Amino acid sequence: MSYAPSTAVGKQSAQQLADLTRTLYDRGWMPGTSGNVSLRLPDDPDRALITASGRDKGELTSRDVVEVDARTGRATLPGQARPSAETSIHAAVYRVTGARAVIHAHSPYATVIAHRVGAEESVASLRVERFELLKGLGLDDPAATDLPVFPNWPQVDRISEDVAAHLAARGDGPPGLLLADHGVTAWGDSLDQAKNRLECLESLCQLLVLAQSELRVSRT
Template sequence: MTHTAIDDGERVRAGSELAAFSRALYERGWMPGTAGNLSVRLPGGTALITASGRDKGDMTAEDMVVVRADTGEEAAPGPLRASAETTIHSAIYRTTDAGAVIHVHSPYATAVACRTGHRTHLNSLRIERFELLKGLGLDDPTRTEVPVFPNWPDVPRIAADVAGHLAATPHAPPALLITDHGITTWGRDLAQARNRLECLESICQLLLMAGPELPAEKERLNS
C-alpha cells in the first residue's frame, strides 16, 4: 500500500469514529464551534484528520482529510483542507507510537495553559500525587511534568518545538499544553487519548481549585 492508496472501507470506518468522538467532545463544550481537531493513524504511513473550518458538532465521515502521518502533507488533492494544526499531529506521530491524537479547548486545561505558559519559552506543569495520574500510563504514576509550549503564530514552528521535545524526552507524558490555547493528548486509539484527556482536564480543574499558585517550572527550549 502506498502513502495515497487508502482502503475506502478503512477510511470510512476511521472517519465515522472521528466524527462520533468529535460530536461527543463538542457536546461537552471542549470543541466549541470549529475549534479543536482529532486524527487517527492509518496503514501505509498516513493519518486521517478532521477538516479545517468544520463545525465539530456536525461532523460526518466525509469531513476528514487523508494526510501523510510523518509530515502532515495532504496525501491527495480534494475539496477539503486539513486542520491548520495538522503539523502538530504529525510531529507526535513521527516521534511516538501514537495511534490517535486529540486537541481540544477544554476550559480547565486551557486556563492552566494560560497561567503556566510563556510567550517565547517552553515551560512545564509539574503534577504530583494525583490518583488520576495513573490514567496516563506513566512509568512513574506519582508525578510528571507536562510541557507547555509557546503559541507561535506559525503553527509549524509549534510542531517543530513539539517534535524536538518529544524526541529528546522519550518518557514524556502523552500530553502537552499550548500557551493560551488548549491541550493535546494521544494514545493507541481515540478512546485512550480521550481517557487521558479526561484525566488531565480533571487534574487541571483540581489544581485551579486548590489555590492561586500552579506548580510550573520554566524550562528553556532546546534548539
C-alpha cells in the same frame, strides 16, 4: 471536496473521528470550529485521517475529514478539503512517539492552566504530582509528571518543531501537552485511549484550579 473512503477500514475510521468530535463538542471542549482529531489508518499507519479545517464540530460528519501523510501532515489525495491548521503538530507527535491517535481540544480547565502557565517565548514545565488520576496517563512513574506548556506561536510549524524536539528529548514524558492560551493535546494507541488521557489531563487541570495552590513551574 469531501473525503470519500475507498475501503471499509477508511470509512469506519472516518466515522469514529466524526462521532468522537461531536461528543467532545457536546461537552463544550470543541466549541464552534475549534479542536481537531486524527487517527492513523489501521491498515496503513503511514497515512492518517484528520478533521478538516473550519468545520463546525457539532455538525461534523465522516466526510469532513482529510487523508494526510502521518509523518509530515501533507494531504495525500488531490482535491480534498484543507486539513486542520494544526495538522503539523499531530504529525510531530506521530513521528516521535509512534502514537496512533491524537486529540486537540479547548477544554476549559486545561485552557485556563495553559493561560496561567504559558509563556510567549519559552517552554514551561508544570509539575503535577500525588493525584490518583496520574495513573490514567500510563506513566512509568505515576507519582508525578512534568506537563509541557508550549508557546502558541502564530506559525504552527514552529510549534510543531518545538513539540518534536521536546518529545524526542524526553521520551518518558506524559502523553499530552498544553499550548499557551490555547488548549490541550493528548495521544494514545487508539482513539479511546487518547480520549481517556485527554479526560485525565482535563480533570487534573480542574483539580489544580480548584486546589488554588501555587503552581510549580519551570521554564526553558
